Amino acid sequence: MSSNGQVVLLAGGVGGARLAHGLQAHLGPGLTVIVNTADDVERHGLLVSPDHDTVMYTLAGIDNREWGWGLAGETFAAADMLGRYGEETWFRLGDRDLATHIVRTARLRRGDRPTVIARDLQRSLGVAATILPMSDAPVRTEVRTDDGWLAFQDYFVRLHQEPTVHEVRFQGIEDASATPEVEAAIQAAEAIVIAPSNPFVSIRPILDVAGVAAAVQGARARRVPVVAVSGIIGGAALKGPADRMLVSLGHEASALGVARQYVGLIDLFVLDRIDAALEAPIQALGMRTLVTDTIMAGDPGRARLAGEILQPALDR
Amino acid sequence: MSSNGQVVLLAGGVGGARLAHGLQAHLGPGLTVIVNTADDVERHGLLVSPDHDTVMYTLAGIDNREWGWGLAGETFAAADMLGRYGEETWFRLGDRDLATHIVRTARLRRGDRPTVIARDLQRSLGVAATILPMSDAPVRTEVRTDDGWLAFQDYFVRLHQEPTVHEVRFQGIEDASATPEVEAAIQAAEAIVIAPSNPFVSIRPILDVAGVAAAVQGARARRVPVVAVSGIIGGAALKGPADRMLVSLGHEASALGVARQYVGLIDLFVLDRIDAALEAPIQALGMRTLVTDTIMAGDPGRARLAGEILQPALDR
Numbered sequence: 001m002s003s004n005g006q007v008v009l010l011a012g013g014v015g016g017a018r019l020a021h022g023l024q025a026h027l028g029p030g031l032t033v034i035v036n037t038a039d040d041v042e043r044h045g046l047l048v049s050p051d052h053d054t055v056m057y058t059l060a061g062i063d064n065r066e067w068g069w070g071l072a073g074e075t076f077a078a079a080d081m082l083g084r085y086g087e088e089t090w091f092r093l094g095d096r097d098l099a100t101h102i103v104r105t106a107r108l109r110r111g112d113r114p115t116v117i118a119r120d121l122q123r124s125l126g127v128a129a130t131i132l133p134m135s136d137a138p139v140r141t142e143v144r145t146d147d148g149w150l151a152f153q154d155y156f157v158r159l160h161q162e163p164t165v166h167e168v169r170f171q172g173i174e175d176a177s178a179t180p181e182v183e184a185a186i187q188a189a190e191a192i193v194i195a196p197s198n199p200f201v202s203i204r205p206i207l208d209v210a211g212v213a214a215a216v217q218g219a220r221a222r223r224v225p226v227v228a229v230s231g232i233i234g235g236a237a238l239k240g241p242a243d244r245m246l247v248s249l250g251h252e253a254s255a256l257g258v259a260r261q262y263v264g265l266i267d268l269f270v271l272d273r274i275d276a277a278l279e280a281p282i283q284a285l286g287m288r289t290l291v292t293d294t295i296m297a298g299d300p301g302r303a304r305l306a307g308e309i310l311q312p313a314l315d316r
Numbered sequence: 317m318s319s320n321g322q323v324v325l326l327a328g329g330v331g332g333a334r335l336a337h338g339l340q341a342h343l344g345p346g347l348t349v350i351v352n353t354a355d356d357v358e359r360h361g362l363l364v365s366p367d368h369d370t371v372m373y374t375l376a377g378i379d380n381r382e383w384g385w386g387l388a389g390e391t392f393a394a395a396d397m398l399g400r401y402g403e404e405t406w407f408r409l410g411d412r413d414l415a416t417h418i419v420r421t422a423r424l425r426r427g428d429r430p431t432v433i434a435r436d437l438q439r440s441l442g443v444a445a446t447i448l449p450m451s452d453a454p455v456r457t458e459v460r461t462d463d464g465w466l467a468f469q470d471y472f473v474r475l476h477q478e479p480t481v482h483e484v485r486f487q488g489i490e491d492a493s494a495t496p497e498v499e500a501a502i503q504a505a506e507a508i509v510i511a512p513s514n515p516f517v518s519i520r521p522i523l524d525v526a527g528v529a530a531a532v533q534g535a536r537a538r539r540v541p542v543v544a545v546s547g548i549i550g551g552a553a554l555k556g557p558a559d560r561m562l563v564s565l566g567h568e569a570s571a572l573g574v575a576r577q578y579v580g581l582i583d584l585f586v587l588d589r590i591d592a593a594l595e596a597p598i599q600a601l602g603m604r605t606l607v608t609d610t611i612m613a614g615d616p617g618r619a620r621l622a623g624e625i626l627q628p629a630l631d632r
Contacts, residue, residue, distance in 0.1 A: 045422025075393050081415030085440045095411040099397030102414075106361025124401045 005314050008189040009033045012202025013051040014068060014239050015231050016195035017058035018296045022306030023193070024059055024129045025299070031129035032185040033059075034212070036197070037114070038134075038141040038170050038205035041153040043091050044082060046101035047108060050153075051202065052118055052133060053100055060125035068239070071096045090158040115179050132185060134206040137176035141201050142169050152201065161241040164248045170205050178211030186215040189224055191313035196231035196294065198242040199261040200249060207265075216265065225313045228262045229270040229305075230255040233294060256281050263287075270294060270309055288312075321630050324505040325349045328518025329367040330384060330555055331547050332511035333374035334612045338622030339509070340375055340445045341615070347445035348501040349375075350528075352513070353430070354450075354457040354486050354521035357469040359407050360398060362417035363424060366469075367518065368434055368449060369416055376441035384555070387412045406474040431495050448501060450522040453492035457517050458485050468517065477557040480564045486521050494527030502531040505540055507629035512547035512610065514558040515577040516565060523581075532581065541629045544578045545586040545621075546571040549610060572597050579603075586610060586625055604628075 009020055011033050023031045036051045057063040057071055064070045074094035083089045093101065100121060107117045114136045122131055141152035145163035155163060178186075186192065197203055207213045220226055235253050237243040243253040251257040255271040259282045262269070269287045271278060272294040279289045290312060296302045325336055327349050336349045352367045373379040373387055380386045390410035399405045409417065416437060423433045430452045438447055457468035461479035471479060494502075502508065513519055523529045536542055551569050553559040559569040567573040571587040575598045578585070585603045587594060588610040595605045606628060612618040 044418045045425055046418065073393075075391060075411065077389075077391050077411035078394060078415045078418070081412040082419065085415060085419045085437060087415075087419060095391065095393035095414075096397040098411075098414065098418075099394045099401060099403075102360045102362065102394070102418075103398065103401045103403060109361055121401060 005030050005190050005310065006185075006188045007031055007191045007193060007310070007313075008185050009193045009195055010197075010203055010206050011051070011055060011195035012036045012039075012197030013054040016051070016197040016202065017055045017063070018302050019193070019195045019229065019306060019309075020055050020129065020131075021058050021299070022296060022302030022304070023310070025303040026306055026310055028128045029130070032189075033129060033131045034134055034182055034185065034206055035131055036134055036202045036205050038139040038173075039152045039156065039201065040138070040140070041091065041151070043093060043101075044087055046093075046098070046105045048091070048093065048101050049104065049118075049133070052131060053097065055131050056118075056122055056125060056127060059122075059127045059129055059131065062125065070094055091153060113179075115181050130181075130185070132179065132181050134178075134182065134212065135176040135209045136179050137172060139173050139176050139205055139209070140171040141205060142171055143167070143201075144169075156241075161244070165200075165241070165245050166248060168200050168204070168245075168249070170208060173205065173208050176209045178209055178215065182209075183211060183215055186212070186219055189219055191310065192216055192219055192224060192226045193309060193313070194226070194228035194262065194266065196229040196238070198231065198237075198240055198245065199258055200242070200245050203261075213265070220265075220267070225268060226266045227268040227270060227290075227309055227313050228259070228266045229294060229309065230258045230272065230275070232258050233272040234274045238295070254278060259285055259287065268312060321346050321506050321626065322501075322504045323347055323507045323509060323626065323629075324501050325509045325511055326513075326519055326522050327367070327371060327511035328352045328355075328513030329370040332367070332513045332518065333371045333379070334618050335509070335511045335545065335622060335625075336371050336445065336447075337374050337615070338612060338618030338620070339626070341619040342622055342626055344444045345446070348505075349445060349447045350450055350498055350501065350522055351447055352450055352518045352521050354455040354489075355468045355472065355517065356454070356456070357407065357467070359409060359417075360403055362409075362414070362421045364407070364409065364417050365420065365434075365449070368447060369413065371447050372434075372438055372441060372443060375438075375443045375445055375447065378441065386410055407469060429495075431497050446497075446501070448495065448497050450494075450498065450528065451492040451525045452495055453488060455489050455492050455521055455525070456487040457521060458487055459483070459517075460485075472557075477560075481516075481557070481561050482564060484516050484520070484561075484565070486524060489521065489524050492525045494525055494531065498525075499527060499531055502528070502535055505535055507626065508532055508535055508540060508542045509625060509629070510542070510544035510578065510582065512545040512554070514547065514553075514556055514561065515574055516558070516561050519577075529581070536581075536583070541584060542582045543584040543586060543606075543625055543629050544575070544582045545610060545625065546574045546588065546591070548574050548591075549588040550590045554611070570594060575601055575603065584628060
């Protein structure tokens with residue numbers, strides 16, 4: 001692995017943040033994370049960008065390890081007061097986290113680009129890597145349930161991912177294009193990694209932004225390795241509804257089901273030892289496989305998995 | 317004193333809030349406070365309305381008695397994080413207080429009237445009285461110092477009221493008019509009280525809003541008593557720069573200097589025992605006087621002073 005390696009990670013929230021943290025331990029500023037912004041949501045007039053912020057807090061080392069989300073030492077005094085004012089409180093924002101949304105929203109209203117704002121927030125927190133919103137244009141995921149179309153966070157947070165998802169769409173995607181920063185990062189990449197994030201609501205929106213999938217294909221044409229990591233282990237998602245979504249969207253809740261989402265896009269698929277029996281059918285999809293321990297326990301576990309992914313990706 | 321008395325109080329921040337609290341103890345929903353909004357300020361993209369909020373928190377019984385400002389049990393986690401992001405932190409907003417500004421700003425952006433928003437916030441906190449912004453139009457106090465014109469909170473908070481004030485102006489005042497609610501409250505008033513607030517930057521902007529001074533004069537013509545309470549005791553302001561402003565604006569730093577600001581507007585001037593010697597010169601201005609203890613110690617002190625003011629005002 002070259003320590004000057006330029007690596008791009010496509011990522012959603014928590015699972016993506018952990019792998020990003022492991023990759024940053026190896027690559028430092030060589031890592032660029034392109035994050036999903038299709039689960040952004042406006043709360044109390046403030047723009048919240050959950051995946052970006054989860055990755056940012058994690059890479060800054062101020063994430064709350066105990067909870068698995070949010071900021072270390074977070075408090076909820078403002079949220080309690082918002083509740084007294086009759087505001088909906090199902091999307092509960094911590095006091096420190098609120099500061100992020102306040103600064104972001106104020107700068108957006110002044111006309112600054114989301115990418116520029118995000119970079120400034122990251123620098124303020126001392127993040128070594130670069131985290132890029134997938135686009136500067138607003139894109140919003142919606143899921144079709146038995147009760148019709150729902151905004152993503154309605155489904156994800158308010159309804160605790162309980163409704164069955166029959167369809168996914170990304171409002172605004174037709175007007176979203178890759179930023180110059182996203183294009184340059186993919187152009188410069190020596191390896192591209194797809195995080196163990198939800199293929200349908202975390203990775204797909206990134207790939208559907210005009211210019212992103214084409215840039216990834218362009219990198220492949222230059223023999224840049226593209227690697228995906230399974231977020232499904234033993235048929236279950238470590239976090240979130242990816243396993244149930246795989247089934248309700250007509251697929252198989254397994255690492256094989258995940259690998260099928262990336263056919264034609266990736267060269268290497270990373271799956272857990274527990275799923276080793278799926279190696280042959282996954283290879284039959286036209287990709288190499290790497291079987292390892294994909295559960296990232298603590299900082300050492302994150303760095304280990306990142307190292308194992310970078311080894312075959314960068315030392316060709 | 318009639319318990320059905322409809323009383324209007326013109327007020328700024330802390331001193332006004334204390335007298336408002338005492339009046340509310342007697343009048344409950346019979347009290348309407350018309351608050352100065354000319355020291356409103358935008359911070360981090362949020363509209364902060366310090367005088368309104370000080371009066372609201374005080375009337376809701378959730379003010380911080382120890383500090384004399386802000387909310388009881390207030391914390392500053394968001395402010396610390398805003399500082400990490402490089403935001404100016406001289407106007408430090410507490411976590412609970414932030415919720416107020418977040419709700420206000422979100423509703424303003426949706427097009428709601430400041431008066432309607434303020435009333436909803438007050439009701440949420442269980443305030444018995446009515447607190448009305450002096451106008452729905454934005455007005456901003458500026459003070460001329462040796463370094464030129466400064467926005468009020470720059471002078472008041474950032475520079476700790478240290479510069480000498482040579483002149484005061486209210487940006488936007490020419491476009492500000494009394495709301496229907498303010499007009500109706502003055503119309504219905506059986507007594508009008510001017511709080512022991514700063515005459516130049518708390519009371520003057522209220523009176524300069526088109527329609528307010530005329531409505532007060534109309535009330536006087538209907539023999540509604542108008543009472544002012546001195547915020548200067550023994551030549552010094554209990555809080556804030558009113559004493560220094562009196563001098564730098566060419567007046568006398570005394571209860572007499574305050575009374576002179578209200579000549580032709582009030583019938584009764586309330587001054588402290590310590591200033592009893594000023595009774596005769598104040599009466600010579602064409603107003604009656606009430607000499608009492610004007611320092612409000614705790615809830616009993618607030619209610620006592622309020623009662624003493626209401627006695628001559630309502631039992632004519």
